[in-house]
Amino acid sequence: MALLRRGGRRESNIWPGFVDAMTALLLVLMFVLTIFLVVQSVLRETITTQDSELDSLTSQIASLADALGLERQRSEDLAAEVTQLGTDLTAAQSEGERQASLIATLTSTLAARESDLQAATARVTSFEAQVATLLADRDKARGE
Template sequence: MSLPRHLQSSQSDSGDYWPGFVDALATLLLVIVFLLAVFTAGQFALSQALTGRDEQLAQLNSRLASLAEELNIAQSENEQLSLRVSVLNQENGALQETNAGLSSQIAGLQDGLAAARASLAEEEALNEEAQATVALLNNQMAALREELARLNETLNASEAREAELEAEVVNLGRRLNAALASEVARLARYRSEFFGRLIEVLGDRSGVRVVGDRFVFETDVLFASGSAELSEEGRRSLAPIAGAIIQLTGEIPDDLDWVLRVDGHTDRVPLGPNAPFESNWELSTARSLSVITYFESQGVPPRRLLAAGFGQHYPIAEGRTQEAYARNRRIELKLTSR
């Protein structure tokens, strides 16, 4: 009985597929090599086109990248070392538990061996079975002692490595703290210059003073009672500060991440039923946002501004007098890191 023609043809041609497959692979390899050559030429042309970039921009980017990379590496190494210390602590605990278990087994075997020896000593002669039992116990005890010695060596090595890792963690922490302290010191220098400029600009203007590391405006100078809308006098008072902030923005290096925090505070007197705000929280926050909105309208970069409202909960003057209330109704400006 003969097979159909298409079956006969498929059986006769089954050995001819491999050369075609090899040719297809060779063609694909040539295409890939060509594409790699085109990609390499494109990369070379692109690198040549980018070599003319501004040198100062490259230096600033290099400094920023170096500092960011060093901090990221330090933090990454710190996390990895902490994880490794945790793993070693777990392994150390497991080895100690195993050590305790083996010590307990050795003690049990020693008790069994002592009992077997005492029983055999009472007999006149040891039979072969008793001798085999003693030999087996001796072999098991020797094996357990060797295992115990190996585990003790592993435990000592683990403890030594743990001490080294802890020292590395402490060293990395010191390096990271030193880097952060350097950034804080740089920011403190600019903060001092900024406050010096504000003091020169505002002079002895009433309702404005420096308290610690903050520049304080009494809100009676900036806002009407119960309102969060800046008055004309308030705008005039804030205008030179906006100019000083813009000038400071151009002087502080880009790799120093800073913000000007605007804190709103009120007195402890509750708002009336007809007030536009439900609480002193909302009033203090709205006033802070009004100052930030004004600074932004004067050209201060929004990313360098931060608003916060504290209500009546952080007074700087005690008592229930009108003078104390006026001092507690304030806007504070603080130059700080983000």
């Protein structure tokens, strides 16, 4: 009967095939997981680098915005100063025109006074000549 059992039934053991298939699936799974881990590591490094660059650019933008704000304030201050200087210039020009008018008035007054002085000097000279003539006539009349 021992021969019958052995010879009549051919039992094939399928477990080694399952083990080989499971091992192959496990190796493929490990390979895929390894690839995913490498890709995840590379992507994490890329994202970290991009985050640091983004932070750097954000700080640069903030500093440029501050600088722009300061320049705008400076520009507004300079515009106000230009306006004030324009107002001062207009006031100085009107004052200059007023003083030029005053100078012209004083010059004409001075010319009139000088002509009056010359006329008075001429009258004084005429009076002196008359006095000298009268004194000469008196001396002549006494001498006669």
